[in-house]
Amino acid sequence: MRQQDARNLSMVMDFYELTMSNGYFVGQDLDTRVVFDVFYRANPDGGGYSIFAGLEQIVDYIRNLQFTAEDISYLREQGIFAEEFLDYLARFTFRGDVYALPEGTVMYPGEPIVTVVAPLIDAQLIETAVLLEVNHQSLIATKTRRICNAAAGRAVSDFGARRAHNMDAAVYGARAAVIGGATSTATVLAGQMFDIPVSGTMAHSWVMFYKDEFTAFEKYARLYPDATVLLVDTYDVLHSGVPNAIRVAKEVLEPMGKRLKGIRLDSGDLAYLSKRARKMLDDAGLKDCRIVASNSLDEFTIQSLVRQGACIDSFGVGERLITSKSEPVFGAVYKIAAVEEDGMFDPRIKISENVEKITNPGWKQIYRVYDENHKAIADLLAGRDEEIETSGEVEYVDPNKPWKRRVFTGCTFVPLQQPVFIDGRFVGTTPSVKEIAKYVERQLSEEIWEEEQRFENPHKHYVDMTPSYYKMKNELLASARFEG
Structure with a gap:
């Protein structure tokens, strides 16, 4: 039984998702594949970590995403959508790929929680639903x-x-x-x-x-x-x-x-x-x-x-x-990271006067780095297809101190994101709430440092980058052009 069984939640989206999708459709860009990342910028209450929750409801939303005759009639009444686009929505089913951290994963600012690789309209239409589930349940x-x-x-x-x-x-x-x-x-x-x-x-x-x-x-x-x-x-x-x-x-x-x-x-x-x-x-x-x-x-x-x-x-x-009264907003965002061109994903980066709002570009993978005692010492961002040779020293860049040479030695690298949808087909798992809670407990008792879990001045968990990924990001920053 699900609370949404008797109602269609597909229209839980911001209106601009539909206006942009209509624009992409009219412009013949509907099949261009893109990469969107869900990430957040700061832990609530000044904490040292956050917990990912809400994935099961994201899965339910995407699996049931459809537009009824009543939905199409309502959209037609707005008077701004092409009739061909409305016909397209009437037949719509999600065709993309979704990768995500396992629900219950301990996570940190700046790293991809959910990654959507999908045709442009498919990726755009699920934005609000994905964010509201991540933002609400991760916060609580x-x-x-x-x-x-x-x-x-x-x-x-x-x-x-x-x-x-x-x-x-x-x-x-x-x-x-x-x-x-x-x-x-x-x-x-x-x-x-x-x-x-x-x-x-x-x-x-x-x-x-x-x-x-x-x-x-x-x-x-x-x-x-x-x-x-x-x-x-x-x-x-x-x-x-x-x-x-x-x-x-x-x-x-x-x-x-x-x-x-x-x-x-x-x-x-x-x-x-x-x-x-x-x-x-x-x-x-x-x-x-x-x-x-x-x-x-x-x-x-x-x-x-x-x-x-x-x-x-x-x-x-x-x-x-x-209500998470002390800090009632989690703040996860949904940002484009890459666009497919000639069979390759070309990275995109958002530039901002606020350094914390500059995005991490490209289709990427996030690894959790464990020492010999299986303690999580850092997370590592890498290009999606980048291979990490772990037999010896593994060089990395601390983006806050890029001038220092850093290496991991004797560490284990575990990719965090797992496939949830491939070509619109659900391929993931839906563990019970009790199983997810046990997973959280195991991470915090065995893997995550106690210093990250204290209320006051928690230790900052490092989210590092491979040298090649760091180079790619900085090349994009250097090539950015501003007008005015």
Whole structure:
């Protein structure tokens, strides 16, 4: 089951994609093949890395890309498209190639995440959909990973649906959150669609509906004796909530042979309240009762709670996760890198007064470079057909310090991009969300340096270039001409 099953999302595109495609069609350029790269320029929140997410939804979009009779009728009403172009769209199917990092790959600014090699119109029409999936899910996955790192081994659950920007953001944000390390979500549709564990307790309204707090807790415990987690801050955490939770554990659950699974704190001084609640629970013989905390949490508040020794076993994180409140824009872009001429791909480069906006030209490959301990020491950009001789020293260029001679010795070079579509035919794989999450965890625990994962002043991961690729880029820069 997919959320888009009952709707055609093909028209989720910027209008200029259609006006440009119409222009290419009228100009007889529709079959010229081009290369477009998706990349981004900076990690969110000043972090040391990002996590790629959203590839499955890109695949779904491209596989289902079609224009219905209603779509064609709407476009005809705009009064600017050639009728022959509309006939072409009515028969359209994607014919290109797509290469991408495996979903869940730890990635860095400036390197190609997704590369589209396709006829010009095909490449142009998918721009918006590709970007919105990369930008949204990569942002949420990266933010969630920061939150999970701050939690220092404690479980993190996505509680963000009601604060998400719409239904799609809630569902696919939950998917991205689990890729980033969350253990569960409160969003039921995401659990159903992606086989994600769902979790939840009760709202304050449940407690307030009944005549008193104990009655509310008792009814809930009798309904869900194997999963009783009680929200204890409706009235007074220490003088009412926790004592009533303990009473329910003793008078309701234990006679049934059950244990109180947990309590949830959703307001107040969470560090202080959790410590006091922990002692009360322990003194009552409920050392196995877990304490869950929520209430506008993010990586910084969680890090502070952990440093204060808060007795919190897991965190429910909502608005600041699902919206990535501290930096809500990921900033991936879709730029042309090459145009096919006489059977060869001629590189293209975008020049800018802002150095960070100068693009890396040409059809290229990105390698992850591992040392003898299989630690990722750098990434390496090379021409697509460039062969790297790894038997001895491998020379490379640090584009920030090109005057220095640099070599890799005894390293392994692993190409990161893999084929996803060839000639419009899907050839990739669609791992489950749980499998993608395990892939993320393995990279961060085994391959990526801890220094890159810290919040403050993270180590910069180097994205280097082969000498021939660096030479090609600089020749393009040198040959650029400006007018005015």
